[in-house]
Amino acid sequence: MLELQTFILLTEDILMIGSLQIDGEPTPNLRVYHFDGEDYVANDMLDNMAFLCALTFPLPKDGVDVEIRLFSDPPPAKPNQNDGLFMTCHDDRLLVIGYDAYVSDTETEYYSSFVPLSSLMAIVERCLAATDSEETIISHSEWAHHTEVTTSVLSDVWISVVHGMRAITHEIDGTLIKARILDFNQYAIRKDLEEGRARTSSYEIVGAETPAVRVNGKFLKDGDGYINSSLKQPYRVVSRDLPKSIRENVTDLMLTEDSVVMVVRPSIRTLLLI
Numbered sequence: 528m529l530e531l532q533t534f535i536l537l538t539e540d541i542l543m544i545g546s547l548q549i550d551g552e553p554t555p556n557l558r559v560y561h562f563d564g565e566d567y568v569a570n571d572m573l574d575n576m577a578f579l580c581a582l583t584f585p586l587p588k589d590g591v592d593v594e595i596r597l598f599s600d601p602p603p604a605k606p607n608q609n610d611g612l613f614m615t616c617h618d619d620r621l622l623v624i625g626y627d628a629y630v631s632d633t634e635t636e637y638y639s640s641f642v643p644l645s646s647l648m649a650i651v652e653r654c655l656a657a658t659d660s661e662e663t664i665i666s667h668s669e670w671a672h673h674t675e676v677t678t679s680v681l682s683d684v685w686i687s688v689v690h691g692m693r694a695i696t697h698e699i700d701g702t703l704i705k706a707r708i709l710d711f712n713q714y715a716i717r718k719d720l721e722e723g724r725a726r727t728s729s730y731e732i733v734g735a736e737t738p739a740v741r742v743n744g745k746f747l748k749d750g751d752g753y754i755n756s757s758l759k760q761p762y763r764v765v766s767r768d769l770p771k772s773i774r775e776n777v778t779d780l781m782l783t784e785d786s787v788v789m790v791v792r793p794s795i796r797t798l799l800l801i
Contacts, residue, residue, distance in 0.1 A: 531573070535597040535622070537644060541651060544573070545595030546581075549664065555584040555593045555626070556664075559651055579654040580663040582670040584626055586748045596625030599644070600689045619645045621692045621711055628746040636746060640671075641694060643711060643760070688781040695782040704774040706787055710763040719763070732761050 533545040542560045549556055561577040587593050599622045626638045650670060654663050688695060692712045698705050710716075716732055724732075769777055773791050781788040 532595050533597045535599055537622075537648065537651065541579075541648075542576070543597065545597055547593060547595070549581055549583070554586065555595055557582040557584075557595070557597075557624070559654070561655065579651060580665055582650075582665050583667050585667055587628060587746055588748050590630070591746050592629040594625070594627040594629070596623075596627070598623040598625070598689050598694070600691070619643050619692055621689050621694055622647060623689055623694050630746065639696070641709060641711060641762075643692070690782040690784065693782060695780045695787065697777070697780045704769045704777065706767050706769060706780050706789075708765045708782065708787075710765075711760065712763075713760060716761050716763060720761075732763050 530547055531544050532547065535543050537543050537559070540562055542562060544558050544560070545556075546558050547553060547555050558581045559579040560573065561579055584593075584595070599620055620643075622642045622644050624640045624642060626640070627635065628638075629635045650665065657663070693708060693710045696707045696709070698707050719732060767787075768774075769789070773789070776791045777789050778792050779790040781790070
C-alpha cells in the first residue's frame with residue numbers, strides 16, 4: 528500500500544501527495560492525481576484515481592529517514608490595504624515543500640523549497656494533455672528546473688503558515704532567533720524595482736543570482752547533491768528579531784496579511800501573541 532505522508536489540493540480536482548516509494552522502491556516523491564470525471568467517487572482509493580505524474584527528490588543514503596511536508600494557503604478575497612507593507616497576490620499562491628532528512632535524533636537537516644503554484648501546474652497540465660498511458664516519473668533536476676523552485680532555506684522549525692504568495696520561517700542563528708517573511712509576489716517586486724526600491728528600511732529584494740542550495744553529503748546518495756535548481760525569481764524578504772522576553776519559548780510562527788502570530792509555550796500554558 529502507498530505510504531502517504533502529506534497531501535494538498537493544487538486545484539479543485541488535482542491532488543498532490545508526498546510519498547516515500549515508487550513501485551515499492553524507496554524514492555521520495557510528490558505524486559499527482561486527477562479525480563475529476565464520471566468514474567470518480569468521493570471515497571475512492573488512490574490506486575483507483577487517475578495518476579498523472581510523480582516528481583522525485585534526490586535519493587537519501589541508507590539509514591537516513593526522510594519526511595516530506597506540503598504547505599499552502601489560498602489568498603483571501605478581500606482587497607489589499609493601500610498602506611500595507613505587503614500586497615496579497617490574488618492570481619497565484621505559494622506552495623512550500625519541506626524535505627527533512629534524519630540520521631539520528633540529534634542529526635537532522637531541514638530544507639524548504641518555495642514554488643509558485645502556476646509554475647508547478649505547467650507540468651501537471653502537460654501530463655493531463657498527454658496521451659501516453661505509461662506512468663510519468665519526472666526527475667528532481669527536471670521538475671526543479673521547470674517549476675522555478677525559487678530557494679531553499681535551512682530552518683530549525685517547520686514552516687507554520689503560507690499566506691497567498693508569502694511564507695514565514697522561524698530561524699535560529701547562534702543566539703539570534705528571528706522571524707523571516709519571504710514574499711514571492713512578482714507584480715509587487717517589479718513595481719518596487721521600477722521605482723528604485725530594491726532595498727528599504729523595511730525589506731530588501733533578493734535577486735536571481737542566488738546559487739542553488741547543496742544538501743549535506745551525509746544524507747544523499749551519489750548525485751549532484753542539490754535540493755533545488757538555482758534561484759530563478761527574485762523575492763522580497765523581511766527579517767525581524769523575536770522579543771527577547773519570549774524568544775526562547777516561541778515554537779511556531781503564523782502569518783496574516785499584516786501581522787505575525789507567535790505560539791509561545793511556557794511550562795504551564797500555550798499563548799498566542801500577535
